[in-house]
Amino acid sequence: MSAWLAQTPALVTALALLVIPGLPAGLMLRGVSAVVRLGASIGVSLGIVAASSLVAPLLGMRWSLLPVGIVSAVVWAVAAILRLFGRRSAVIAHVRTGLGVWLAIAAAFIGWVVILMVGIGSPDDPSQLYDGLFHLNAVEFVAATGDASPLHMTMVLPGHSTSFYPTLWHALTSLVLPVAGDVVAATNVVTIAVIALIWPVALAAVTRVVFPSRPDAAIWAPLVGFAFSVFPLGFLNWGVLYPNLIGTVLIPILIAAVLLAFAPAVSWPERTLRILVALAVAAGTGLGHPSALLGGLVLLLPFALWRAWEVARRGGTATRVAVGAGVVVGFVAFVALWSKANVTTHEWLPTQTIAQATGEVIFLSPVGRSTGLLLGLLVLLGIWRVCRDRLWWVLSSYLVSVVLYIASAWLPVLPLRSFLVGIWYDDTTRVAALLAIWGLPLAALGMTLVVDRLRALWRAGRRVTAVILIAVVAVLAATHLLAVRNDLRYMRDVSYRFDSASQGLSPDEAALFERLETELPEDALVIGDPLTGAGLLFAYTGHDVVFPHVTGRYGADAALLARTLVEGDAAVCDAIENLGVTHALDFGDTVLFQNHYTTYDGLHHLGESSILTEVDRVGDAALYEVTGCD
Structure with missing residues (x-):
């Protein structure tokens, strides 16, 4: 616990970065509740960080808080001007946020902080999963190059001047790095901040906007989030999916922002501000991960069609023709964008029957997770209420996520499946997270019906019945603890395990890194099998490595060394000279992922090589110097 307490300044920094840059814009929104303003502030903040990472290289500036401050100042000025013009418009009624919402968000925040601290173990425990290697090194790459632009993430493409990769996560984490002290701690602190703050606020905000007549639903939305296993904890146990994580937590805020932008009876300054807020949130979502932005847009399609229908129904012939043409053009453009963004790999294939996939949707426990018994029932109650209120677009939006999940988990027609879910690499886990975007607000709505019934029973004097119902709900809620326990167990035993049995980096190897820093x-320039954790030398020390990740385009010389370095022949020495390799790391044969891309067999058993001399060792982790290629 003392190690986590020492990271309190870093956590405060991360939370400040998530709120302060966009706070003035959020506060200037009118006619919305305070929790929605907070959600908008977070969305705009991440949009500002994303935009700053693009602007900084254009201004010749290194990545730091300075470009974030410059972009923030511009956003604040625009928001202030629009608010000034908006004062002349009609007064908009104040929308109150009850104390219950803030207490629920605070409880959710504390709950997620505790869960994540227990699951991660220590701020210095690195993710031991395949993608963790890339993301930890990418944070160091941003810090070392002073460039966080998503157009310049060339870490795995040596010699390239440009390459697109969503870098919002890495840009944000690199800003926390000076306070946290090292890449691993900064990454873990940002993980806690993103999940514990953004996810509860996002759920409360979208629920408050979508169900304005049921304000109490916003109280339950952050709390029912603990019952959905796949997201966010699942993203820490699969991948690890940091960019998808930060993009997906923003989807509810994006939906809320778009709904506010298209709300009726809003003055032009206020509508302009709301549109700009929505665009900023979209920028943060897209540069968090493009699949998250497209996921948010596809969930908004029913709302867009409903609004188009409302405008056409109330307008004349010319309006209907214009709306119809706009719908057709917009739909064609969306399909084209959806197809262009497809990154299908056919690596993950459907594994379930349609009955299994449908059952997981009903219980809202997708991807083979432990099935809790309360959440699905609450969603069904929420759906019933939505149908009674004729909010058909909400139901349709939820059905979109259901169709996408069933297609990913079951659909045997692979070309059609890949068209539908290819933007998520055909990965069912990533697709499953979309079920939470509407499933959890619907569950929160369902919980308000349960509470209303309890109040009615209590007031009617049927208190024994009320107590029995409370007990039943509590027991059903407790069934979700099994999934939380399973996630925590996997985090401790695999994802963040940091001991001699770790599947990636071990304490001995990290100790060697600490010595090698000086x-x-x-x-x-150090070479080593990245799958053993040797590639993390870059993240831990800043020293260059040949392979900062498993995949990449490192060139023919690097590929030759990966296969045959230990042989030490003339071709190996030529490749060493061409690349400038000076040292090699041998971390044994334990790998974090079964390699099926590039062969690194030549980077093992380096003590047998005639061209390498051992210069340092901690346990089984050894550093060798190239001495036999003169």
Whole structure:
């Protein structure tokens, strides 16, 4: 616990970065509740960070708080001007946020902080999963190059001047890095901040906007989030999916912002501000991960069609023709964008029957997770209420996520399946997270019906019945603890395990990194099998490595060394000279992922090589210097 307490300044920094840049714009929104303003502030903040990462290289500035401050100042000025013009418009009624919402968000925040601290273990425990290697090194790459632009993430493409990769996560984490002290701690702190703050606020905000006549639903939305296993904890146990995580938590805020932008009876300054807020949130969502933005847009399609229908129904012939043409053009453009963004790999194939996939949707426990018994019932109650209120677009939007999940989990027609879910790499886990976007607000709505019934029973004097119902709900809620326990167990035993049995980096290897930070010369270039954790030398020390990730385009010389370095023949020495390799790491044969891309067999058993001399060792982790290629 003392290690986590020492990271309190870093956590405060991360939370400040998530709120302060966009706070003035959020506060200037009128006619919305305070929790919606907070959600908008967070969305705009991440949009500002994303935009700043693009602007900084254009201004010749290194990545730091300065470009964030410059972009923030511009956003604040625009928001202030629009608010000034908006004062002349009609007064908009104040929308109150009850104390219950803030207490629920505070409880959810504390709950997620505790869960994540227990699951991660220590701020210095790195993710031991395949993608963790890339993301930890990418944060160091941003810090070392001073460039967080998504157009310049060339870490795995040596020699390239441009390459697109969504870098919002890495840009944000690199800003926390100076306070946290190292890449691993900064990453873990940002993980806690993103999940514990954004996810509860996002759920409360979208629920408040979508169900304005049921304000109490916003109280339950942050709390029912603990019952959905796949997201966010599942993203820490699969991947690890940091960019998808930060993009997906923003989807509810994006939906809320779009709904506010298209609300009726709003003055032009206020509508302009709301549109700009929605665009900022969209920028943050898209540069968090493009699949998250497209996921948010596809969930908004029913709302867009409903609004188009309302406008056409109330307008004349010319309006209907214009709306019809706009719908057709917009739909064609969306399908084209959807197809262009497809990154299908056919690596993950459907594994379930349609009955299994449908059952998981009904219980809202997708991807083979432990099935809790309360959440699905609450969703059904919420659907019933939505149908009674004739909010058909809400039901349709939820059905979109259901169709996408069933297609991913079951659909045997692979070309059609890949068209539908290819933007998520055909990965059912990523697709499953979309079920939470509407499923949890519907569950929160259902919980308000349960509470209303309890109040009615209590007031009617049927208190024994009320107590029995409370007990039943509590027991059903407790069934979801099994999934939380399973996630925590996997985090401790696999994802963040940091001991001699770790599947990636071990304490001995990290201890060797600590020594090498000062022992290696500044111009050292180190090679090692990235799957053993050797590639994390870059994240831990800043010293260059040949393979910062498993996949990439490292060139023919690097590929030759990966296969045959240990042989030490003339071709190996030529490749070493061409690349400038000075040292090699051998971390044994334990790998974090079964390699099926590039062969690194030549980077093992390096003590047998005639061209390498051992210069340092901690346990089984050894550093060798190239000495036999003169």
